[in-house]
Amino acid sequence: MTPDRSESETGGRKAPERGLPRPREALRIWAELAGLWSLAVAYPLLMGSVSGVEGLTSVRADRFDVVAYAVLVLALVPTLGTAFELLVGLFGTGYRRATHAGLLGLMTGIFLLRALVDIGLTGKKGLLLALVGSGLVAFAYIRSRFLQNMAGILTIATPVVLVAFAVSGPASALFTPADSTRGQEAPRSSPPIVMVILDEFPLAALEQRPGEIDRARFPNFARLARRATWYSRARTESDSTVLALPALLTGRLPGSAETPPGLADHPDTLFSILDDSGYDVYGSEWITDLCPHDVCARTRGFTKRLTRLVTNGLTFERPIPLPGEKDLTLTAEARELVDPLTPQPERVDEFVQVLEDGTSDANVLHLMLPHTPWAYLPSGKLHNGPPILNEFSGPDETVRQGDQRMLLQTRFVDAAIGKIVAAMKAAGTWDESLFIVVADHGGRMEPGLSRRVATRNNSGWILPVPLFVKYPDQPSGRLVRTTVPTTDIVPTVLAQLGLEHQGDGQPLDDDRTSPRTLRVHTTLNGNFTVRESRVRKEFRRAVSYLSKQFPHSSLYATGGHPELLGRKASTRRRLEPVEAELDSPLLYEQVDPAAEPVPAYVSGSLTGSEPGRGRPLAIGLNGTIAGTVRPWEMDGVEVFGTVVDPRYFRPGRNRVELFRITG
Numbered sequence: 001m002t003p004d005r006s007e008s009e010t011g012g013r014k015a016p017e018r019g020l021p022r023p024r025e026a027l028r029i030w031a032e033l034a035g036l037w038s039l040a041v042a043y044p045l046l047m048g049s050v051s052g053v054e055g056l057t058s059v060r061a062d063r064f065d066v067v068a069y070a071v072l073v074l075a076l077v078p079t080l081g082t083a084f085e086l087l088v089g090l091f092g093t094g095y096r097r098a099t100h101a102g103l104l105g106l107m108t109g110i111f112l113l114r115a116l117v118d119i120g121l122t123g124k125k126g127l128l129l130a131l132v133g134s135g136l137v138a139f140a141y142i143r144s145r146f147l148q149n150m151a152g153i154l155t156i157a158t159p160v161v162l163v164a165f166a167v168s169g170p171a172s173a174l175f176t177p178a179d180s181t182r183g184q185e186a187p188r189s190s191p192p193i194v195m196v197i198l199d200e201f202p203l204a205a206l207e208q209r210p211g212e213i214d215r216a217r218f219p220n221f222a223r224l225a226r227r228a229t230w231y232s233r234a235r236t237e238s239d240s241t242v243l244a245l246p247a248l249l250t251g252r253l254p255g256s257a258e259t260p261p262g263l264a265d266h267p268d269t270l271f272s273i274l275d276d277s278g279y280d281v282y283g284s285e286w287i288t289d290l291c292p293h294d295v296c297a298r299t300r301g302f303t304k305r306l307t308r309l310v311t312n313g314l315t316f317e318r319p320i321p322l323p324g325e326k327d328l329t330l331t332a333e334a335r336e337l338v339d340p341l342t343p344q345p346e347r348v349d350e351f352v353q354v355l356e357d358g359t360s361d362a363n364v365l366h367l368m369l370p371h372t373p374w375a376y377l378p379s380g381k382l383h384n385g386p387p388i389l390n391e392f393s394g395p396d397e398t399v400r401q402g403d404q405r406m407l408l409q410t411r412f413v414d415a416a417i418g419k420i421v422a423a424m425k426a427a428g429t430w431d432e433s434l435f436i437v438v439a440d441h442g443g444r445m446e447p448g449l450s451r452r453v454a455t456r457n458n459s460g461w462i463l464p465v466p467l468f469v470k471y472p473d474q475p476s477g478r479l480v481r482t483t484v485p486t487t488d489i490v491p492t493v494l495a496q497l498g499l500e501h502q503g504d505g506q507p508l509d510d511d512r513t514s515p516r517t518l519r520v521h522t523t524l525n526g527n528f529t530v531r532e533s534r535v536r537k538e539f540r541r542a543v544s545y546l547s548k549q550f551p552h553s554s555l556y557a558t559g560g561h562p563e564l565l566g567r568k569a570s571t572r573r574r575l576e577p578v579e580a581e582l583d584s585p586l587l588y589e590q591v592d593p594a595a596e597p598v599p600a601y602v603s604g605s606l607t608g609s610e611p612g613r614g615r616p617l618a619i620g621l622n623g624t625i626a627g628t629v630r631p632w633e634m635d636g637v638e639v640f641g642t643v644v645d646p647r648y649f650r651p652g653r654n655r656v657e658l659f660r661i662t663g
Contacts, residue, residue, distance in 0.1 A: 248489055
């Protein structure tokens, strides 16, 4: 009998099976990989992508985006893994089975690593245990029918994860939208409407005394107060954008902090009402998704929206923890860094262009300023200072850094308001327009209590917000000292159009009295009430705090002595040179003043032991005093850091000098 060819070629042994498996077997391979992948990586990645109720609204994602993203996350890696297995299987079925076991073991190891990190076992020990577990599972899968059956059972995890993602958390709002309670109405009048919504803007930052705007620092806000109606005791409804902005744009009191700030849960917004009333609407949102997508175009394309979702997931719920990581998630304030604040000046320019072109007659801009991380100079250029994201802490001088940077960024906001008003005038729409400038909430600037979580003690920082309304054909400015909530803005707009408002707010007028108590809705502290008299007291204290921090008009003299700014260092007798080591000396070797970031944040440490320790310092740029700062001690060393006036930079190499102010 002639032996089989395969046996003769392999020395009497049966050659390994080669080729592609049957479709049913290939499907089993994919389903097993997908099941473990869904549990180990896909589910935390999906939930991280919608971390926080604004996870989807900040991307302006719709149902198709969510479904496509979920399918991509659940299916892409298992599909690639299956393709790799099938390719390996061309060299023999045994190789394919070993590869399959290895991939299942790897996914199990990732799952184990997450579990170990959750119980505090991090670093090399956790990684080693996860690797050992991964290897044992891979080895046992080949030999154990039980583990093979378990892998088959876990294939159900993929549809379970998909359904859980769709019906729980913020994603569920897209599939169960609320119904509108309004019908289409024809307005009796239709003035052009321009609304600018600022973010995390305490009214105290604008005022040098309660009811008096600092005209030297903020000339455009002061000018607006002389032309519009300034509601100097406007109060926000919440300490968070996800609650405050829907309330502001619907005229309804905030609901649950778990409700996404999107159109699905808030169908009757100013955007949709104006669209139904025949307005051509332009809207620019950043955190919310309150404007219908067929009304306000989405700035991100489909691919960018998916990329943003992936970035969210990798940032806020890292599905594969790195060795040594103790914290898998970032702070909520770091959320802004996922989609950096750098485009904000460009958004102002785009809004100005829309106003000048006159392509729409209702324009709403939500500008994420002067919100942290306080990275902008008054010119709108970024500086090199480290991000400030969370609470104020540390020595008084580090707190003063934050105050300085916030006020410098607010100077840019003031300039943006000036550009917007100028654009309306250039287009010939200023007189007839209804123009509104408001902020969603404030933020505490001094050390101590929380920067953003509202309490009675910081209510003077968080609840009072700027609110200016320039009514159509308003001849001159007015100051209204009645306490009003931001939920009154939409009813005011509708009253100008001759439409009724169906909500909690009411049109702004002069015939009401201030409430004695305010109800505050927070995301962390629940709801609480505070007396209006307490808010006014805390507000006066906030204004006084900033006045003491910066008693002069310049924001570059954090160490006092504003008279030195702009003077030549060589002519000042009270300046003694000191030795200093800059933190980033290479930044000043080749400076392009027109480029970003501008190296205006100067920091370092004093290296000498000169007398006068603790006295303020003057910082010279190319021989001219560009800033002053008070040093503070860190580990026995005097250190310093402040933003200096960027006007004194020059192209090329720049000379930075430190001087002790002796008198």
